[in-house]
Amino acid sequence: MNKHELIDAVATTTGASKASTGEAIDAILEAVTNAVMRGETVQLIGFGSFSTGARAERTGRNPSTGETITIPAAKTVKFTAGKAFKDAVNAE
Numbered sequence: 001m002n003k004h005e006l007i008d009a010v011a012t013t014t015g016a017s018k019a020s021t022g023e024a025i026d027a028i029l030e031a032v033t034n035a036v037m038r039g040e041t042v043q044l045i046g047f048g049s050f051s052t053g054a055r056a057e058r059t060g061r062n063p064s065t066g067e068t069i070t071i072p073a074a075k076t077v078k079f080t081a082g083k084a085f086k087d088a089v090n091a092e
Helices: 003-014 018-037 083-090
Strands: 042-044 048-055 058-061 068-071 074-081
Antiparallel strands (some): 048 074
């Protein structure tokens, strides 16, 4: 499912227009992104949590040349599924 299909599904379920549904989904995604960028955890009870993590600097290898390279440290985004979400996926 892509973003357009998500907007269609939510608009059909709620009876709202696709335009207002799209604006609402954009606002939700922006709020989650901004919170995680600030280092906050966003918890949606029953669905899951978005948070930041850290990946340490590490040594890798260029697959085409075999040369050893250093991969720099980076921030990562983590999603942890909530219990209700896991149970719904495993119920099938």
